[in-house]
Amino acid sequence: MTTSNEVLDVLREISHPEIKRNLVELGMIKDVAIENDGAKVILALPYKGIPIGDRLKREVREAIKGIDPNLKVNLVVVEMSQKERAVFMSEADGGxxxxxxxxxxxxxxxxxxxxxxxxxxxxxxxxxxxxxxxxxxxxxxxxxxxxxxxxxxxxxxxxxxxxxxxxxxxxxxxxxxxxxxxxxxxxxxxxxxxxxxxxxxxxxxxxxxxxxxxxxxxxxxxxxxxxxxxxxxxxxxxxxxxxxxxxxxxxxxxxxxxxxxxxxxxxxxxxxxxxxxxxxxxxxxxxxxxxxxxxxxxxxxxxxxxxxxxxxxxxxxxxxxxxxxxxxxxxxxxxxxxxxxxxxxxxxxxxxxxxxx
Amino acid sequence: MTTSNEVLDVLREISHPEIKRNLVELGMIKDVAIENDGAKVILALPYKGIPIGDRLKREVREAIKGIDPNLKVNLVVVEMSQKERAVFMSEADGGxxxxxxxxxxxxxxxxxxxxxxxxxxxxxxxxxxxxxxxxxxxxxxxxxxxxxxxxxxxxxxxxxxxxxxxxxxxxxxxxxxxxxxxxxxxxxxxxxxxxxxxxxxxxxxxxxxxxxxxxxxxxxxxxxxxxxxxxxxxxxxxxxxxxxxxxxxxxxxxxxxxxxxxxxxxxxxxxxxxxxxxxxxxxxxxxxxxxxxxxxxxxxxxxxxxxxxxxxxxxxxxxxxxxxxxxxxxxxxxxxxxxxxxxxxxxxxxxxxxxxx
The missing domain is CATH 3.40.50.300 (P-loop containing nucleotide triphosphate hydrolases)
Known part of the structure; x- marks a missing residue:
């Protein structure tokens, strides 16, 4: 049985292509949970519909499938709040x-x-x-x-x-x-x-x-x-x-x-x-x-x-x-x-x- | 005897190194006059003390000396008025x-x-x-x-x-x-x-x-x-x-x-x-x-x-x-x-x- 920590670990290997830091560090993974039918991941984007969103969603799905190809992935995308985005921007700017x-x-x-x-x-x-x-x-x-x-x-x-x-x-x-x-x-x-x-x-x-x-x-x-x-x-x-x-x-x-x-x-x-x-x-x-x-x-x-x-x-x-x-x-x-x-x-x-x- | 038109003509051959247009077109030559002892040129710079000023002054002197090495050059440098500078900026920006x-x-x-x-x-x-x-x-x-x-x-x-x-x-x-x-x-x-x-x-x-x-x-x-x-x-x-x-x-x-x-x-x-x-x-x-x-x-x-x-x-x-x-x-x-x-x-x-x- 896959654990949420295993999921988090593979998500830590996904690097934001522009900022060159991983999604977990950047606060983009709001939650990971293992549910009956698979893994639920909440991915927070700084703004809805940013071009990079589709790429990140695909990479998250692929990374989780890499642990177990049969695991269902329930990927929920949310927009960051103003506070979360300010923290994200600060991390993107070198911390x-x-x-x-x-x-x-x-x-x-x-x-x-x-x-x-x-x-x-x-x-x-x-x-x-x-x-x-x-x-x-x-x-x-x-x-x-x-x-x-x-x-x-x-x-x-x-x-x-x-x-x-x-x-x-x-x-x-x-x-x-x-x-x-x-x-x-x-x-x-x-x-x-x-x-x-x-x-x-x-x-x-x-x-x-x-x-x-x-x-x-x-x-x-x-x-x-x-x-x-x-x-x-x-x-x-x-x-x-x-x-x-x-x-x-x-x-x-x-x-x-x-x-x-x-x-x-x-x-x-x-x-x-x-x-x-x-x-x-x-x-x-x-x-x-x-x-x-x-x-x-x-x-x-x-x-x-x-x-x-x-x-x-x-x-x-x-x-x-x-x-x-x-x-x-x-x-x-x-x-x-x-x-x-x-x-x-x-x-x-x-x-x-x-x-x- | 050198004429002021001859002086203007050689100044038209000096190109502003960044804007690639000549000093006369750019409104940088405010006046040219032939006086008893030589040629008097009024050179207008957008701002006093801009780094390019010395280079332009040297080029103006050299161009006039090129007509007649014995001609005295009385080069007066002035700062453009706000109006002149706005026209200069517009010319620099493609006219x-x-x-x-x-x-x-x-x-x-x-x-x-x-x-x-x-x-x-x-x-x-x-x-x-x-x-x-x-x-x-x-x-x-x-x-x-x-x-x-x-x-x-x-x-x-x-x-x-x-x-x-x-x-x-x-x-x-x-x-x-x-x-x-x-x-x-x-x-x-x-x-x-x-x-x-x-x-x-x-x-x-x-x-x-x-x-x-x-x-x-x-x-x-x-x-x-x-x-x-x-x-x-x-x-x-x-x-x-x-x-x-x-x-x-x-x-x-x-x-x-x-x-x-x-x-x-x-x-x-x-x-x-x-x-x-x-x-x-x-x-x-x-x-x-x-x-x-x-x-x-x-x-x-x-x-x-x-x-x-x-x-x-x-x-x-x-x-x-x-x-x-x-x-x-x-x-x-x-x-x-x-x-x-x-x-x-x-x-x-x-x-x-x-x-x-």
């Missing part, structure tokens, strides 16, 4: 780096919008502050390489130190660990005029070569757009989930819907949507002014089948706190339930993968 | 395309911010509308490939037509010619998940393969960031000038200063800066609320040595008009002097180029 191996990061939450100026960085920072106040160990990876806002909001200016195990993130007053390109530039106004590959390289370095240590949550602040930076984050970093940020305008909603489409396409689970800049309260007469017109974000959330986690007002005090580098002293009761909802939703395992006999 | 050859575009104005969500697209559209109301022929090239807002603001949904001479831009009610990736997508919410080279390719196509016809002004709406899209526009399209858009926050100002640094680095003349979202007027009590805190843009403009062309309020009506696709019916007296200042400043020739004996 994790020194710093990465030492990091223990509970959950990565990416803050995405597609649209600029809706307050991704504010939401990312407020989330980090809210979690830190709850005694969680938190880091912020600023993936906006050409328009980084995070260090200024936290009042950070000194460059990160180097250690044997990698670049050490800079810590805020509260102890939030920050890595951003602006900490590495000679001046905060310095332009970073890079094409895509260098942008991607910097983001990968922030993930692989930064000694984050032990974190409960790493918040990734994404730049606007659905090009290199967002692609690299969604392909290289195993995400616990994505928080979408929008403003009341449908013009913003349209671009956010594009970004949500990208997240879906890459299998990254969306935790929910936050509407920012919902209204301004007149300090004199108390009127709620809908500065960006009536809100369309409930409709957008419904259209995307994601929960609207909350609505935040446009608060001049927040703008001033950000300019002064004092976001950690900004008190907001509105954000607490949003942070809780995000954390609660991350606990639920995301559904991913489609199967094929 | 202008069919559509491009038929287009007659008076001035190209790029609207840049670096920062997202400060209202680049609104400013670009309001500028187009203001110029169109003054009976100018205007086009808008939407260079924001991943977050295009222009078609929605003008209420355009139908795809562009093709003609023998290229892609025909879609016209608005007022007759403004628009080209945007969102006119080419099956739905406006569709994500464009492209890395840099494809983004650049699309922008180049919008410039080279679109039959703009005769325009007084082409407004280019740039995306946030200082990566591929902005780089491609500044390298490939000869710009009359750049309008910077910022918001009152210094956090926005910081990113705008990065973008200004990029424009300077690439030699693109900055016409001035517009502050958007300066304040909101309470519709009930008339209070001016500084929603993004007190304005820092005057300081930023001074720091960058560019004029602050005007300040625009945050107007809920504009947000609604944009969502409804009716920006052309939005009446704003505040924008008229800004549009006039932009046009007046473009008339002044920009200073560019440094010389070296």
């Amino acid at each position: 994790p780096k020194t710093a990465q191996l030492q990091n223990k990061i509970g959950n990565v939450i990416a803050v995405l919008s597609g649209k600029g100026g809706v307050g991704k960085s504010s939401v990312a920072s407020l989330l980090a502050v809210a979690l830190s106040r709850q005694k969680k160990r938190v880091g912020v990876l600023d993936a906006d390489i050409t328009g980084p806002s995070i260090p200024k909001m936290f009042g950070l200016t000194k460059p990160p130190m180097m250690s044997e195990s990698g670049i050490l993130p800079v810590e805020t007053k509260m102890g939030i660990k920050i890595m951003s390109i602006n900490l590495l530039l000679p001046g905060e106004d310095e332009a970073v005029i890079w094409r895509g590959p260098r942008i991607s390289g910097a983001i990968k370095q922030f993930w692989q070569d930064v000694h984050w240590g032990e974190l409960d949550y790493l918040i990734v602040d994404l730049p606007p757009g659905t090009s290199d930076a967002s692609l690299t984050v969604m392909q290289s970093i195993p995400l616990g989930g994505i928080v979408l940020v929008t403003s009341p305008q449908d013009l913003a909603g349209m671009v956010v819907r594009k970004a949500a489409g990208m997240a879906r396409h890459l299998g990254a689970p969306i935790l929910g949507m936050v509407e920012n800049m919902s209204h301004v309260t007149c300090p004199k007469c108390g009127m709620r002014i809908l500065v960006f017109g009536p809100s369309r974000s409930a409709a957008t959330a419904q259209q995307l089948f994601v929960p609207l986690l909350g609505q935040l007002p446009l608060d001049p005090l927040l703008a001033e706190k950000c300019d002064a580098g004092e976001i950690e002293t900004y008190q907001t009761d509105e954000f607490l339930p949003i942070a809780e909802a995000i954390v609660n939703r991350i606990a639920k395992p995301a559904t991913a993968g489609t199967s094929e006999q | 202008p395309k069919t559509a491009q050859l038929q287009n007659k575009i008076g001035n190209v104005i790029a609207v840049l911010s670096g920062k997202g969500g400060v209202g680049k697209s609104s400013v670009a559209s309001l500028l187009a509308v203001a110029l169109s109301r003054q009976k100018k022929r205007v086009g808008v090239l939407d260079a924001d490939i991943t977050g295009p807002s222009i078609p929605k603001m003008f209420g355009l949904t139908k795809p562009p037509m093709m003609s023998e001479s290229g892609i025909l831009p879609v016209e608005t009610k007022m007759g403004i010619k628009i080209m945007s990736i969102n006119l080419l997508l099956p739905g406006e919410d569709e994500a464009v998940i492209w890395r840099g080279p494809r983004i650049s390719g699309a922008i180049k196509q919008f410039w080279q393969d679109v039959h703009w016809g005769e325009l007084d002004y082409l407004i280019v709406d740039l995306p946030p960031g200082t990566s591929d899209a902005s780089l491609t526009v500044m390298q490939s399209i000869p710009l009359g000038g750049i309008v910077l858009v910022t918001s009152p926050q210094d956090l926005a100002g910081m990113v705008v200063r990065k973008a200004a640094g990029m424009a300077r680095h690439l030699g693109a003349p900055i016409l001035g800066m517009v502050e958007n979202m300066s304040h909101v007027t309470c519709p009930k009590c008339g209070m001016r609320i500084l929603v993004f805190g007190p304005s820092r843009s005057a300081a930023t403009a001074q720091q960058l040595f560019v004029p602050l062309l005007g300040q625009l309020p945050l107007d809920p009506l504009l947000a609604e008009k944009c969502d409804a696709g009716e920006i052309e019916t939005y009446q704003t007296d505040e924008f008229l002097p800004i549009a006039e200042a932009i046009v007046n400043r473009i008339a002044k020739p920009a200073t560019a180029g440094t010389s070296e004996q």
Whole structure:
């Protein structure tokens, strides 16, 4: 009787023709089981329908038939989840780096919008502050390489130190660990005029070569757009989930819907949507002014089948706190339930993968 | 006595070693003059100090000495202006395309911010509308490939037509010619998940393969960031000038200063800066609320040595008009002097180029 270990052993001899490492090492064999009528193997492909899939399926069948030609092979092909794919990509890229191996990061939450100026960085920072106040160990990876806002909001200016195990993130007053390109530039106004590959390289370095240590949550602040930076984050970093940020305008909603489409396409689970800049309260007469017109974000959330986690007002005090580098002293009761909802939703395992006999 | 035509003829025999076309064709010989003591040649390099410069200088000297070994050669090296460089790049890239050859575009104005969500697209559209109301022929090239807002603001949904001479831009009610990736997508919410080279390719196509016809002004709406899209526009399209858009926050100002640094680095003349979202007027009590805190843009403009062309309020009506696709019916007296200042400043020739004996 053939055992599942024997099957695993022959599968270890199948090398991915491009990556030159075996399927088991690459995490492509999700499960092997011996059932009544034969061997059941779950093969995970990074994307459905990739050209190499047929070749790998054939090789898996042939390898198992090599043990026992009479053994039935039940080959189930699934698509990797975003997390599995990020690990696969890292293995394909030579395996994790020194710093990465030492990091223990509970959950990565990416803050995405597609649209600029809706307050991704504010939401990312407020989330980090809210979690830190709850005694969680938190880091912020600023993936906006050409328009980084995070260090200024936290009042950070000194460059990160180097250690044997990698670049050490800079810590805020509260102890939030920050890595951003602006900490590495000679001046905060310095332009970073890079094409895509260098942008991607910097983001990968922030993930692989930064000694984050032990974190409960790493918040990734994404730049606007659905090009290199967002692609690299969604392909290289195993995400616990994505928080979408929008403003009341449908013009913003349209671009956010594009970004949500990208997240879906890459299998990254969306935790929910936050509407920012919902209204301004007149300090004199108390009127709620809908500065960006009536809100369309409930409709957008419904259209995307994601929960609207909350609505935040446009608060001049927040703008001033950000300019002064004092976001950690900004008190907001509105954000607490949003942070809780995000954390609660991350606990639920995301559904991913489609199967094929 | 040697003539300047003889000198030009020998310079036509010097081929750029990488581009394989001669220096005169490539626009690298800005002037040739016979003076008392010899031949004066002005050689324009795309960038100062490029490695090939020394080789070209030597070849120019040798070619002229070949006519008459006793002729003194006064070789002045200058750096190309942004406009000259864009033409050079186009020649290096095989020369202008069919559509491009038929287009007659008076001035190209790029609207840049670096920062997202400060209202680049609104400013670009309001500028187009203001110029169109003054009976100018205007086009808008939407260079924001991943977050295009222009078609929605003008209420355009139908795809562009093709003609023998290229892609025909879609016209608005007022007759403004628009080209945007969102006119080419099956739905406006569709994500464009492209890395840099494809983004650049699309922008180049919008410039080279679109039959703009005769325009007084082409407004280019740039995306946030200082990566591929902005780089491609500044390298490939000869710009009359750049309008910077910022918001009152210094956090926005910081990113705008990065973008200004990029424009300077690439030699693109900055016409001035517009502050958007300066304040909101309470519709009930008339209070001016500084929603993004007190304005820092005057300081930023001074720091960058560019004029602050005007300040625009945050107007809920504009947000609604944009969502409804009716920006052309939005009446704003505040924008008229800004549009006039932009046009007046473009008339002044920009200073560019440094010389070296």
